[in-house]
Amino acid sequence: MADTSAIQEHMEVIGADGVHVGTVDHVEGDRIKLTKKDSGAEIEGAEGSHAGHHHFISLGLVAEVEGDKVRLSANADVAISFEEEEAG
Template identity: 45%
Template sequence: MTPMSQIKDRMNVVGSDGMHVGTVDHMEGQDRIKLTRSDQDAGSQHHYIPVGWVDHVDDRVHLTMTAKDAKTKWH
């Protein structure tokens, strides 16, 4: 499991295909990442993704699924 302390505000979030999903606004509790609504892919709405979707974190947050799949499943 990825330490959530590695996830920082304004980090890019990418799918397993390397495609952009969104930008971290902040951690919402211990189990959800809130994405910025100002990101062009967000459609002027905040979206939430569960930390269970995170594969690993380096300079970006990498998900276990493609960007397209994440966007169809985010809240």
Template identity: 50%
Template sequence: MDPSAIAAHMEVVGSDGGHVGTVDHVDGQRIKLTRTDRAAGGEHHYLHLDLVQAVRDGKIVLNRTAAQAKDEWGVKSVG
């Protein structure tokens, strides 16, 4: 996965097309999601780049469903 293909404000969806979040930025080998997204609950969440299946039609498509991805959200931090 080429992290340069990921840009701020891109939508992240699961393999089922379900909404997971919105990209804040790439932080090393993780995608940091915005805390203002409706799915975020006011906190930043992280997804490892290994979860990215493709960048298609301006969206990041994961290799698991939206529910599975949310179950695997990485370390949360506010700020």
């Protein structure tokens, strides 16, 4: 398992395919909270309304932390399907 303690604010989250998924706001429990302004709304295959609120990615999807990037074990379009939305 990846060293998720190395995840920092403003790191880029990318899928296994190298496609941008979002930007880290912070780690909250066992999830990465993505910034509101950049939470995967532009990924091809993403469904629903992804703008205007935070989304979360499970730390279980993190394959590795390399430099200023968090690489997921799933391709971006699959990772988006696992995203959780902030309860509002």
